[in-house]
Amino acid sequence: xxxxxxxxxxxxxxxxxxxxxxxxxxxxxxxxxxxxxxxxxxxxxxxxxxxxxxxxxxxxxxxxxxxxxxxxxxxxxxxxxxxxxxxxxxxxxxxxxxxxxxxxxxxxxxxxxxxxxxxxxxxxxxxxxxxxxxxxxxxxxxxxxxxxxxxxxxxxxxxxxxxxxxxxxxxxxxxxxxxxxxxxxxxxxxxxxxxxxxxxxxxxxxxxxxxxxxxxxxxxxxxxxxxxxxxxxxxxxxxxxxxxxxxxxxxxxxxxxxxxxxxxxxxxxxxxxxxxxxxxxxxxxxxxxxxxxxxxxxxxxxxxxxxxxxxxxxxxxxxxxxxxxxxxxxxxxxxxxxxxxxxxxxxxxxxxxxxxxxxxxxxxxxxxxxxxxxxxxxxxxxxxxxxxxxxxxxxxxxxxxxxxxxxxxxxxxxxxxxxxxxxxxxxxxxxxxxxxxxxxxxxxxxxxxxxxxxxxxxxxxxxxxxxxxxxxxxxxxxxxxxxxxxxxxxx
Numbered sequence: 207x208x209x210x211x212x213x214x215x216x217x218x219x220x221x222x223x224x225x226x227x228x229x230x231x232x233x234x235x236x237x238x239x240x241x242x243x244x245x246x247x248x249x250x251x252x253x254x255x256x257x258x259x260x261x262x263x264x265x266x267x268x269x270x271x272x273x274x275x276x277x278x279x280x281x282x283x284x285x286x287x288x289x290x291x292x293x294x295x296x297x298x299x300x301x302x303x304x305x306x307x308x309x310x311x312x313x314x315x316x317x318x319x320x321x322x323x324x325x326x327x328x329x330x331x332x333x334x335x336x337x338x339x340x341x342x343x344x345x346x347x348x349x350x351x352x353x354x355x356x357x358x359x360x361x362x363x364x365x366x367x368x369x370x371x372x373x374x375x376x377x378x379x380x381x382x383x384x385x386x387x388x389x390x391x392x393x394x395x396x397x398x399x400x401x402x403x404x405x406x407x408x409x410x411x412x413x414x415x416x417x418x419x420x421x422x423x424x425x426x427x428x429x430x431x432x433x434x435x436x437x438x439x440x441x442x443x444x445x446x447x448x449x450x451x452x453x454x455x456x457x458x459x460x461x462x463x464x465x466x467x468x469x470x471x472x473x474x475x476x477x478x479x480x481x482x483x484x485x486x487x488x489x490x491x492x493x494x495x496x497x498x499x500x501x502x503x504x505x506x507x508x509x510x511x512x513x514x515x516x517x518x519x520x521x522x523x524x525x526x527x528x529x530x531x532x533x534x535x536x537x538x539x540x541x542x543x544x545x546x547x548x549x550x551x552x553x554x555x556x557x558x559x560x561x562x563x564x565x566x567x568x569x570x571x572x573x574x575x576x577x578x579x580x581x582x583x584x585x586x587x588x589x590x591x592x593x594x595x596x597x598x599x600x601x602x603x604x605x606x607x608x609x610x611x612x613x614x615x616x617x618x619x620x621x622x623x624x625x626x627x628x629x630x631x632x633x634x635x636x637x638x639x640x641x642x643x644x645x646x647x648x649x650x651x652x653x654x655x656x657x658x659x660x661x662x663x664x665x666x667x668x669x670x671x672x673x674x675x676x677x678x679x680x681x682x683x684x685x686x687x688x689x690x691x692x693x694x695x696x697x
Contacts, residue, residue, distance in 0.1 A: 208626070208688045211672070213608055215241060216561025219513035224645035224669070226609025231671075234565040235604035238556070239534050243684040245604040245676050247594030252582060254589075255293055258283050260306060260548075261570050261584035262353075262525070263340025263478065266577035269347035269364050274577055277349045277362070278584065279340030281306050284351060284370055286362065287590065289578070298370040302356040304338030307547055308524045336524030339477050341382035341436070345411055350391055352383040354477060354524075359383050359393060361411065374412040377404050382477060384436050386443055388456050392436070394445055396424065400432030403445065403454065405463070423462050427452045435477045439487045440500040446480060446489060448473040451496075451503045469503025472496045478527035478571075481537050488537040488555065490526060495555065506555065510562045514553045517543050525549055530574045531581055533594065535559070540569050548586055566602070597679040604676040610645070610669040611689075618693040619643070622665040627657040628685035635684055636677045641667030660690075 215238030218229040235246050263279035276287040281304040283297040310333070338355040349362040351370060359376040362369075373391070381395025391411045396404035407413035407420035416422045427433065431447030438444075443454040443463075451469035456462065473491055474480060480489035487498040488506070493515050495506040508514075518526075519542040526541045526549075535558035543551045549570055554563050572583030572593075581593040613620050622639070629635055639652040649671075655661060656677070674684050 207691065209611070209691050211608070211611070211687045211689065213686075215243075215559060216556070217510055217563050218609070219510045219564065220508075221512075222645065223671075224610050227611070229609050230606050231609040232607040233563050233605060235567070235599055235602055236565075236606050237534060237536070237554070237563060238559070238561055241559075243606055243674070245597060245682060247580075248596040248598040248679075249583075249591040249593045250595055250598070252590045252592045253287060253293055256588040257285060257293075257584075258295075258588070259304075260586055260588065261590070262304075262338055262527075263342050263351075264571040264573050264582070264584065265342035265344065265349070266573045266582065267344040267347075267349075268577060271347075275344075275347075275349070275364070276573070276578070276582060276590075277342050277344075277351065278571070278590070279342055279351060279353060280304075280588075281338050284340075284360070284362070286349070286366060288366060291366075294366045296362050296366075296369045298360045298372065301353075301358075301360075304353060304355045305335060306337065308337045308522050309335045310521055336476075337522065339524065339527070341384060341477070343383065343385040345385050345389070345391060348411075350383055350385055350411070352380055352393070354381060357381075357398075359391070375414040376406070376412075377414065381433055382436055384438060384443065386456070387438060387441060390421070390462075392443065394433045394436040399426070401426045401429060401447075403427065403433070403436075403463075421459065421462055425454075425463065425465060427465055428467065431473060434474050435480050435489070437480055437482055437487060439482045439498065440485055442500065444468075444480075444487050444498055446472075446474040451498060453498075468498060468501070469496065472503045472505070476524050476526040479539060481528035481530045483530050483532065483537075483557070486557065488528065488557065490528065490539050490541075497557075508555070508562055510553060510564055513564065514541070517551070519544050519546060522547050525570070527571060529572045529581070529583070531594070532574050532576075540567070597676075597681060605673055606684075607640075607673040608671050610671060612669050613691060613693055619666050619668055620670060621692050622663055622670060622689050623692070624690035625655070625657075625661040625663050626688040626690070627659065627661060628687050629657065630683035630685075631680070632659055633657050634676070634678050634680055634682035635674050637661075637687075638673040638675070639663065639665055640671040640673065641665055641669065643668045645669070 218226045259281040274289040278285045287293040340353045347364045357379040359373040360370040361373045377396040379398035380393040390405040392405040396402045404424035407422040431449030435446045445452045454463045522542040569583040
């Protein structure tokens, strides 16, 4: 009989491989869009000039003459990339040297001898110095920038021959900076106060002292945590601490901004781990994902959360960052796995279809398409790449791998004799079968099988898994394959 493999979109990785029966279990460099499995777009270098160090923040915008600007903050430097021209180093004079890697004083010698009981885990509130990350926004055609190590606010006044300079009168020792929809420059974690928010006078980026003649001001959010991230979403400013979420709304004179707590137990894992679509914000917490839609914060159920959070290198969690890929309704998070001190993995949430996928890709900062035709992301090789263009993946191959397929409850062996492919262009994909008789038994892997119509195969096992891989550098589509199977013996 023919079995139609109608495997729903997205991965399931929160349980065992056997529990993923009827689902996709593993993947890399693929997506499900419009209910069809396909490869993500490839990438190509956008500039042949390297940065001095790793990018940890990026912002794109048009200046007043409709020129594209891409501001890139690296560990210790600041650059502007001008489309069609070489990039310029606009690093401000006297900026503090940043940290490439985070450091945590929890190891041997970090505290006084005998301070804790031998054999008892140290508390989790030890000194943690995060890797340097940038918050960057534009105030008209000027760029406003600040990084987490230096803490000062810098302005670059759209002159490629000039460097960025300290923004006059702005607070120092900040956690980050943004520009509100009402055109206030706003600092959070201002002046070293982890709960303080301070803003300039409206339309006046250098006026910060409150007076009856201006609209500068400040407030402290009512939280038991400290502000980690701030971002503009749906006409509000969303501030996320390591424990809660708070929304600031513009109310005009005399207070200008009011605050409302919009989430508890929803702290963010890193300053750049939040992304916004314009109507919604998505962020990664310590063990969960969260969404804010302008009213309140809700956790996002995830079929891959157990897999992701168990393999994050927590010592380098400050490097985690998020970006929207709006063309495909996706929010991407990039993170360092336990086998790496640098970002090497990603997890993707399709917020329209409510599906998830994972994979491996080294990217450290980026922006969505909009100002540029395609998404622009940076890598640890210190180049920037244009994504979703072509189908080149360096040495990697896009693939998706299913969970177990069996007849009934597996009381009999399954004989697979034929495969009837369903793809947009026959031969664009190849298949590998993986078989075993018990969920924890050693798995046997077949050789790669090129698609024919039909394709003859010879397999016998209680459980069969299928791995679909891209066979050509093309925009292939994989649909609902059918297998010709019959029940074998009970042995």
